[in-house]
Amino acid sequence: MSEADDPLVNGKAPSTEGRDPAYFSYYAMLQHQQQNMLQDTVRTSTYRSAILLNGPLCFHDKLVLDVGAGSGILSYFAVQAGAQKVYAVEASQMAEKMRKLVESANTESEALAKNTFLKDKIEVIQAKIEDPNLPIPQVDTIISEPIGVLLIHERMLESYLYARDTYLKPGGTLFPSTGSIFLAPFSDIALWTETMGKARFWEQSSFYGVDLSALYPDAKDEMFGMPVVGCFDPRTLIAQANPGGYVVDFYTISLEELQDMTIPFIWQASYTGIVHGIAGWFDLHFSPPPSVPSGNTIAMSTGPAAERTHWQQVRFLLKEPLAVNAGQTIQGWMRCVVNEMRSYTIEAEIMVGEGQLTNPTIPLTSIYNLDFNRRRGKWRLHEQTYNYNYYPQSDNLFRPEYNCLYEPEHPIDTTVVVENNFVDDNNQFII
Numbered sequence: 001m002s003e004a005d006d007p008l009v010n011g012k013a014p015s016t017e018g019r020d021p022a023y024f025s026y027y028a029m030l031q032h033q034q035q036n037m038l039q040d041t042v043r044t045s046t047y048r049s050a051i052l053l054n055g056p057l058c059f060h061d062k063l064v065l066d067v068g069a070g071s072g073i074l075s076y077f078a079v080q081a082g083a084q085k086v087y088a089v090e091a092s093q094m095a096e097k098m099r100k101l102v103e104s105a106n107t108e109s110e111a112l113a114k115n116t117f118l119k120d121k122i123e124v125i126q127a128k129i130e131d132p133n134l135p136i137p138q139v140d141t142i143i144s145e146p147i148g149v150l151l152i153h154e155r156m157l158e159s160y161l162y163a164r165d166t167y168l169k170p171g172g173t174l175f176p177s178t179g180s181i182f183l184a185p186f187s188d189i190a191l192w193t194e195t196m197g198k199a200r201f202w203e204q205s206s207f208y209g210v211d212l213s214a215l216y217p218d219a220k221d222e223m224f225g226m227p228v229v230g231c232f233d234p235r236t237l238i239a240q241a242n243p244g245g246y247v248v249d250f251y252t253i254s255l256e257e258l259q260d261m262t263i264p265f266i267w268q269a270s271y272t273g274i275v276h277g278i279a280g281w282f283d284l285h286f287s288p289p290p291s292v293p294s295g296n297t298i299a300m301s302t303g304p305a306a307e308r309t310h311w312q313q314v315r316f317l318l319k320e321p322l323a324v325n326a327g328q329t330i331q332g333w334m335r336c337v338v339n340e341m342r343s344y345t346i347e348a349e350i351m352v353g354e355g356q357l358t359n360p361t362i363p364l365t366s367i368y369n370l371d372f373n374r375r376r377g378k379w380r381l382h383e384q385t386y387n388y389n390y391y392p393q394s395d396n397l398f399r400p401e402y403n404c405l406y407e408p409e410h411p412i413d414t415t416v417v418v419e420n421n422f423v424d425d426n427n428q429f430i431i
């Protein structure tokens, strides 16, 4: 790479290639494989159940590919489920560690051998799955854990789809098979005030004699542009997420579709209160393909009401919150476009009550005068900040009104069907 092209030198965001060394050296460490992934028991045991419960149909005597095998845990489950051979592809130095573990089955002395069930079953390949000419045949089943915050962060799903398009036999199995993204409006005055406090530092007109206020708008953009990762109380949601969520079907989605997704939403407020932003999480499903009709579907949720996972949830704060009355409709969209930071740049529009939504392709910069009943926001999914104010064990006395969410005096008529004229039958945005 010439210096002129080097994004680190010329000050531009590093390209995905440029970021890969840092990305893979993170995964090369045992402590990261362990703390964030292996010890996430919800995650690891869901994969194990999905693999073992579908063992006879999708794994027994099958050729399996593990994309981004890490410590190899999913490959070991595949062998336990009866796989004939597993190709365990891992780009980082973790591949060496995996090899050590696999080869512990092959020691000279049988008495010293460990994991003898793995003997001759696993082919460790240290490479990026996208590398050409890898010694991998067409396989019956692909397993992978390519999931980041809000399902899509890290952009490893693209490697998963690459593996699908390059190595999966027609009618083969993909585990996981779908991911569903859920969005819901939340109210959290403490989080919003804390974030605003950080921005207001730059409002000062005499910081050691220097007027910082020219940077106040930039500070607001930056602080509110950081997605807040962490668990939160489900009782701070103002409305229920759309049932089923926005489905990303790994069997059918194209690489192109994955790179620019617009997620529509339409909610009905359960409380009167202030919307401080949009909360997001996802579910994962493991379903055999239609060619294996008698398989078992296993699902896992990372939602605020489910058991905590290392992905937690993520919240996108609005610079200017939005008032809503119980029973009112809130609608809008969230558009996620890939960026060069192995992540996504996200924009959303949220509108209370009647009105026409703006086209998601119109950039935020050209919209200054939104109606009083709608807001736009922009966030960079890689610029994550964390918030751990929620301790589920300690707040049994929590009531929504402590967070300024007020129950309607009369029950809301949830049978009223809200006209949703901006999505097609496949839930794709059509403005």
Ligand code: SAH
Pocket (backbone or CB within 6 Å): 023, 024, 027, 028, 037, 038, 067, 068, 069, 070, 071, 072, 073, 074, 089, 090, 091, 092, 094, 127, 128, 129, 130, 144, 145, 146, 156, 159
């Ligand atoms: N499968 C393991 C590890 C999951 S973490 C488990 O479930 O515990 C994702 C792993 O994929 C990391 O170890 C990372 O180094 C690897 N990875 C990411 N992109 C890759 C690619 N394009 N090719 C090969 N490995 C990749």
